[in-house]
Amino acid sequence: MIKGADTVVVATKNAGKVKEFAHAFARMGWQVRSMFDYDGMPDIVEDGLTFADNARIKALEVAEALGLPALADDSGLEVEALGGAPGVYSARYAGEGADDGRNNAKLLAELGRLGPLPEADGPDGLPDGVRALSRARFVCALALYDPADRSFRETVGYADGWVLDRPLGQGGFGYDPLFWVPAYGLTMGQLSTDEKQSISHRGRALERLLAELSQTGLNARK
Numbered sequence: 001m002i003k004g005a006d007t008v009v010v011a012t013k014n015a016g017k018v019k020e021f022a023h024a025f026a027r028m029g030w031q032v033r034s035m036f037d038y039d040g041m042p043d044i045v046e047d048g049l050t051f052a053d054n055a056r057i058k059a060l061e062v063a064e065a066l067g068l069p070a071l072a073d074d075s076g077l078e079v080e081a082l083g084g085a086p087g088v089y090s091a092r093y094a095g096e097g098a099d100d101g102r103n104n105a106k107l108l109a110e111l112g113r114l115g116p117l118p119e120a121d122g123p124d125g126l127p128d129g130v131r132a133l134s135r136a137r138f139v140c141a142l143a144l145y146d147p148a149d150r151s152f153r154e155t156v157g158y159a160d161g162w163v164l165d166r167p168l169g170q171g172g173f174g175y176d177p178l179f180w181v182p183a184y185g186l187t188m189g190q191l192s193t194d195e196k197q198s199i200s201h202r203g204r205a206l207e208r209l210l211a212e213l214s215q216t217g218l219n220a221r222k
């Protein structure tokens, strides 16, 4: 993030995100540290109304606790047939402390009530017997906060796809096995980390952030 620096602090406790950021920054020779690597991290209440609000909350609290710039990611799945749910509640869709399995089960239950889309309205190329339940998109808001000059840098990335009626693949995390990516004809759970990065909401938001930083450097905008 900073010229000459080789460590990026990511304000997250999600091991799946840490893996993806570590993979992305390794290309530049940068190491990633997360909230797992420090003692005394704040207990963050993500009570923002938008992904961007929550990303700013996480970046600010961790950066201030450490006295270092911190990058935060707030992300989630917006499902068309559910009016944009689970959205900012994606991590706790099935209740506070819910794991990926319970959140995925809840998503299938909610969409199951509506039934599958007519085949003609879904994406092409689904495996035999698999049906799409709704269009959906992943959203990722990134916020990088530098406590030295109290500046925020922010970007957003999106990935469009479909929710399927069953999980396929074991890769990634969260809702990945249920999320069909038309460009690959596979779910995000079936993609390698590199492939996911190339089309994911997180990969796109990060690409934008890095492009901006390479133009202006970290401290250019206040």
Ligand SMILES: O=P(O)(O)OP(=O)(O)OP(=O)(O)OC[C@H]1O[C@@H](n2cnc3c(O)ncnc32)[C@H](O)[C@@H]1O
Residues within 6 Å of the ligand: 011, 012, 013, 014, 017, 046, 073, 074, 075, 076, 077, 090, 091, 103, 138, 172, 173, 174, 175, 176, 188, 200, 202
């Ligand atoms: O807040 P931190 O500590 O970063 O970790 P978190 O898991 O709570 O992260 P969020 O608050 O941003 O909630 C995002 C949820 O949205 C889902 N999600 C986000 N990005 C995803 C991805 O790339 N693939 C699958 N699911 C994703 C997943 O369920 C996450 O738990």
Ligand SMILES: [Mg+2]
Residues within 6 Å of the ligand: 046, 091
């Ligand atoms: Mg969270």
